[in-house]
Amino acid sequence: MKVVEKSWNEFWAYYWRVEDRHRIPGIFEWDKRIVNFIEYVCGLKPPAHILDLACGGGDQAKVFARKGYEIVGIDIAPSLIEFAQAQFLKENLKGNFIVGDMRDINYKEEFDTCVILSGSFGFFGDIDDQRLLVSIRKALKVGGKVFIMFISANEHVDHTRTWRDLEYGWELGETWFDNEACVHCGTSAIIRRDGTMIVPKKEPGYHANERIRCYTIPEMRTMFAKAGLEYSASYSSRYLEVPPKTVPKGAIRNIVVGERKV
Numbered sequence: 001m002k003v004v005e006k007s008w009n010e011f012w013a014y015y016w017r018v019e020d021r022h023r024i025p026g027i028f029e030w031d032k033r034i035v036n037f038i039e040y041v042c043g044l045k046p047p048a049h050i051l052d053l054a055c056g057g058g059d060q061a062k063v064f065a066r067k068g069y070e071i072v073g074i075d076i077a078p079s080l081i082e083f084a085q086a087q088f089l090k091e092n093l094k095g096n097f098i099v100g101d102m103r104d105i106n107y108k109e110e111f112d113t114c115v116i117l118s119g120s121f122g123f124f125g126d127i128d129d130q131r132l133l134v135s136i137r138k139a140l141k142v143g144g145k146v147f148i149m150f151i152s153a154n155e156h157v158d159h160t161r162t163w164r165d166l167e168y169g170w171e172l173g174e175t176w177f178d179n180e181a182c183v184h185c186g187t188s189a190i191i192r193r194d195g196t197m198i199v200p201k202k203e204p205g206y207h208a209n210e211r212i213r214c215y216t217i218p219e220m221r222t223m224f225a226k227a228g229l230e231y232s233a234s235y236s237s238r239y240l241e242v243p244p245k246t247v248p249k250g251a252i253r254n255i256v257v258g259e260r261k262v
């Protein structure tokens with residue numbers, strides 16, 4: 001079998017964030033629900049200025065833009081930024097997409113809200129995740145909100161090995177939880193019917209060999225406080241009613257909202 005290594009940008013970014021994501025039943029409805037929820041809990045009205053960090057292919061950015069919000073989306077993968085731009089062009093939507101590392105943002109009091117969605121917090125380890133919150137605080141206007149959807153440390157992760165049929169072959173996956181580091185881990189490979197196997201390339205930064213630090217709500221609150229953000233509330237992405245209902249006891253809370261007060 002021929003084994004080909006592909007980087008996040010050249011293969012996996014599009015595979016996971018567009019091809020696979022768009023196969024999930026009801027995903028575009030979910031994007032509308034999460035955007036309505038953010039609007040409500042962050043008290044937003046168009047044309048508020050929104051920063052979408054790790055915006056992927058811009059699925060939620062598109063929903064914001066359709067409603068008349070001014071959106072800036074940042075993602076490390078040029079392939080995803082190109083995809084997002086093409087989607088905006090098709091609908092004649094306004095949006096500013098930037099290829100970049102969210103750790104390097106340097107905005108000052110420009111945004112009404114900053115969102116980080118679909119478990120895109122926890123990529124950098126405790127020190128740099130904390131620094132990112134400081135940069136987010138600086139990017140927010142006074143009174144601005146941050147809305148983070150992360151992978152909760154309370155989420156139970158079994159060690160699983162899976163395979164899936166694809167039109168052009170099979171996807172093999174493995175997920176597990178590194179309890180010592182409190183890190184969600186995952187890796188995958190694709191076997192094409194022509195006998196080629198695609199595996200993640202070893203590369204610095206974000207790649208398809210996923211390692212995401214999982215936090216608890218108390219940890220997030222402490223990090224917010226250290227960054228000068230006031231904790232507002234926590235929610236569960238499984239309960240996105242507007243207005244929000246009380247989250248059932250025992251439900252995993254994986255959304256945290258904070259505010260820049262001064």
Ligand SMILES: C[S@@+](CC[C@H](N)C(=O)[O-])C[C@H]1O[C@@H](n2cnc3c(N)ncnc32)[C@H](O)[C@@H]1O
Pocket residue numbers: 013017021053054055056057059060074075076077080100101102103116117118119120123206
């Ligand atoms: C789980 S996906 C979420 C994408 C999108 N927010 C969504 O909900 O569909 C994580 C995204 O983070 C991006 N990413 C990884 N490291 C990054 C970094 N250092 N700076 C900016 N984006 C990054 C990846 O390219 C990927 O698109």
